[in-house]
Amino acid sequence: MEKQVGQQSLLPFCRSKGMGVATVISTNLLMEQLYLKYQQRPWTETLKLVHFCMDKPRRSPVSDAPDGPLLSCMEKLQRTLNDKSLFSVMNRLESLSKQKGLNSHVSPSGTACYITSNMFYIEVQLEKDGRVMDAKLAHLGEAPVICDDLVQHLRMKNYDAFGKILEDLSNLYQIPGNSQMKAKGYLALQSLEKDLHSMSLLHRTQDVNRVTEVLHGKVGHLVPRTGGTPMNIEFYISPYQILEAELNPGSLVCGTKAVVTVEGTDTLHKLPLSPLLVDSQAEENGNPTFLPLTDELSVDLSAYFLLKFHQPIPLSLSNLEDIQMLTGIQITALKLAPLYELIIQSTLKEKCSEDLSMHKSRFFVSLPDCPKHCYFINKGSEKSNLAGALVSKIPFTHPKCVPAVIEILRHQMAYNSLISSCVSDKYINEDDSELLYFEVIPHKNTSFSVFFIHPMSENLACEKSSVTFIYIPKIQL
Numbered sequence: 001m002e003k004q005v006g007q008q009s010l011l012p013f014c015r016s017k018g019m020g021v022a023t024v025i026s027t028n029l030l031m032e033q034l035y036l037k038y039q040q041r042p043w044t045e046t047l048k049l050v051h052f053c054m055d056k057p058r059r060s061p062v063s064d065a066p067d068g069p070l071l072s073c074m075e076k077l078q079r080t081l082n083d084k085s086l087f088s089v090m091n092r093l094e095s096l097s098k099q100k101g102l103n104s105h106v107s108p109s110g111t112a113c114y115i116t117s118n119m120f121y122i123e124v125q126l127e128k129d130g131r132v133m134d135a136k137l138a139h140l141g142e143a144p145v146i147c148d149d150l151v152q153h154l155r156m157k158n159y160d161a162f163g164k165i166l167e168d169l170s171n172l173y174q175i176p177g178n179s180q181m182k183a184k185g186y187l188a189l190q191s192l193e194k195d196l197h198s199m200s201l202l203h204r205t206q207d208v209n210r211v212t213e214v215l216h217g218k219v220g221h222l223v224p225r226t227g228g229t230p231m232n233i234e235f236y237i238s239p240y241q242i243l244e245a246e247l248n249p250g251s252l253v254c255g256t257k258a259v260v261t262v263e264g265t266d267t268l269h270k271l272p273l274s275p276l277l278v279d280s281q282a283e284e285n286g287n288p289t290f291l292p293l294t295d296e297l298s299v300d301l302s303a304y305f306l307l308k309f310h311q312p313i314p315l316s317l318s319n320l321e322d323i324q325m326l327t328g329i330q331i332t333a334l335k336l337a338p339l340y341e342l343i344i345q346s347t348l349k350e351k352c353s354e355d356l357s358m359h360k361s362r363f364f365v366s367l368p369d370c371p372k373h374c375y376f377i378n379k380g381s382e383k384s385n386l387a388g389a390l391v392s393k394i395p396f397t398h399p400k401c402v403p404a405v406i407e408i409l410r411h412q413m414a415y416n417s418l419i420s421s422c423v424s425d426k427y428i429n430e431d432d433s434e435l436l437y438f439e440v441i442p443h444k445n446t447s448f449s450v451f452f453i454h455p456m457s458e459n460l461a462c463e464k465s466s467v468t469f470i471y472i473p474k475i476q477l
Contacts, residue, residue, distance in 0.1 A: 086111065089130040096159055100166040115166070119173045119182055122147075122166075122228075124154065131155075137169075137227050140183050147227025165228030168261075175264040176302040185303050188271040189262045192305055193231050195277045195399040196260065197224055199288055211237055211245065214255055215410070218288070218403045231260040233307070235406045236413040240421075256413055258307040258394075268300045269329075269397045276399060290400050304329060304395045307405065311350070312390035314342035314416055318445065319408050320389060326404050327396040338379040339388030340419060340442055346390070347420040363424045364435075375422040376439040386442045415446045 090106060090113055097104040097115045104115050115122040119140050125133040135150035153162040175185040200222040204213075214221045220235035237245075237255035245253045262271075274297055276290040291297060315323075316339050324330055344361075361377045394405060422440055439451040 086126055086128055086130045089126060089132070092159060093124060096163055097166070100163060100170065102166060102170070117170065117173070118179055119186070120169055122150065124150075139186060140179070145227070149227050149229045168230055169228050172262060175262070181301060184273065184299050185262050185264075185271075185301055187273055188299065188301065188303070189260075189305070191272045191275050192262075192399055193225060193260065194275040195272075195290075196222060196231070196233075196402060198275070198277045199399070199403065202288060211242060218406075220406055225260075233258045233260060233402075233406070236410050238413075238417040240417075256309070256313070256409075258309055258409075261306050261308060262303055263306050263393075263395075264303050265395075266302065268302055269304045270298045271301050271303065271305070271397055272298050272399070287403070288400070290398075293398065304397050306393045306395055307402070308393045309391070312346070312392045313409070313412065314339060314346055314388050315391045315412055316415075316446075317387045317389070319412050320391070322408055323394060323405055326408075327394070327401050329395045329397070331391060331394065334389040334391070336387045336389050339386045340377055340379045340440075342388050342390055343416050343419045344377060344379075344423050346416075347423040348425055351423075351425045363422060364426050365422065365424050366426075371434045371436050374435045374437045376437070377419070377422060378439060378441045386444065411446065419448075 090110075093113045093115065094104045094106075102115050102117050104113060106113055111126050111128065113124045113126070115124070121138055121144075123136045123138075123144060125135070127133060132151060132154040134146050135154060136144035137147045137150065138144035150162065150165065153159075153165070172186055172189065173182040175182050196219050199218045200213075200220075202218055204217070210221055214234050214237050220233045223232050223234075225231040234255050234257045237253065241253045241255060245251060270293060272293060276293065276297065278289040278291060317336065320331065320334070361379065363375045363377065365373045365375060367373065396402070396405065419440070422438075437453065441449045441451070443449065
């Protein structure tokens with residue numbers, strides 16, 4: 001009787017939509033098949049399926065559908081709601097692991113979730129009320145280790161950060177070949193990390209502060225890999241950030257960082273399988289000494305090491321060529337453009353400017369107790385031929401490349417900081433008689449000229465400067 005009522009209610013609706021009787025019958029058959037399929041399943045499994053479908057990523061952008069804004073809001077609400085039961089937390093972990101291409105299963109006790117791949121697994125222990133007790137990570141052939149970063153993200157319900165760690169762990173093994181080759185890639189990364197950590201301790205005093213270490217350390221301020229969080233190197237802090245740290249004691253000012261990782265390639269590279277740094281010995285010039293990369297200490301893999309940046313860095317063509325000469329590896333997929341244009345775009349993007357196309361080369365900067373400055377930045381594409389590119393990662397194969405690459409990056413970042421100090425997202429449409437006007441013109445290498453009206457006469461004055469004259473505490477450029 002219920003089925004008849006359902007069919008009768010469907011007929012008027014389908015006819016109003018221009019659907020024939022055959023279509024109605026096929027719809028009813030489909031509904032009946034679905035009803036029979038899930039009739040014997042318990043309600044908990046159906047609820048679990050519904051939760052999984054809600055967490056499953058959409059195949060097309062939400063904005064394409066007419067109800068896109070509503071669905072987008074619902075997805076944000078669903079991500080924001082706190083999971084307050086063992087079932088909901090377990091279900092979220094299972095759905096998240098599937099989104100990241102990993103497997104998952106629940107222990108017989110129902111209080112542990114295992115997220116697994118062929119190369120690693122994560123064990124999440126839960127209380128019966130859904131509270132996370134601990135999370136352990138184990139790579140292939142290693143004992144499980146408790147990871148505080150995983151525990152913290154899960155307890156704070158920060159599933160986006162937890163999912164990012166799952167991606168980073170999976171990316172460690174995106175190397176062509178079988179499980180044995182992938183395991184060797186991970187072993188090579190471990191060897192590199194040990195050498196970098198040893199280099200960070202060379203000539204280091206106990207009372208060294210973080211800023212000095214960032215600007216002077218062989219490998220900057222190094223934070224070892226912990227659990228799912230990769231090793232990162234902080235290698236530059238701008239003078240503005242140093243001043244902010246001095247004016248606000250206890251504040252943690254974050255400089256420019258690079259993540260150390262390994263990535264698969266189409267060509268073979270020789271990577272170390274064990275640490276190469278000779279026990280804290282150094283050459284006469286202060287550079288560390290490494291063992292030769294013999295067949296016993298290395299392996300040929302379709303992979304290389306990477307320094308990956310959180311935001312692309314504008315690098316001059318000359319610095320790019322120097323880095324590629326040091327590493328012996330070409331940085332591909334680069335789009336050359338005037339360096340100053342790249343610096344301006346990156347600065348405006350960092351300052352959350354409204355529309356980059358609205359800004360040409362005229363910027364207004366306010367200084368304390370001074371008239372406003374107006375800077376005309378000449379991009380110099382024809383005069384100086386100073387080209388550059390946005391670089392998001394630098395490949396290399398040997399730990400000895402890292403200190404030299406970091407020195408080049410520090411030099412470039414100091415230069416970029418100086419030019420970006422003339423860039424502002426504020427602009428004035430009308431002329432102002434109290435403005436001081438300056439024109440910045442780039443030259444080769446890291447030099448530039450600044451033209452301005454002489455304060456004592458009506459003539460133009462010119463000051464030629466170089467980044468080597470910038471005062472940055474305890475840094476050699």
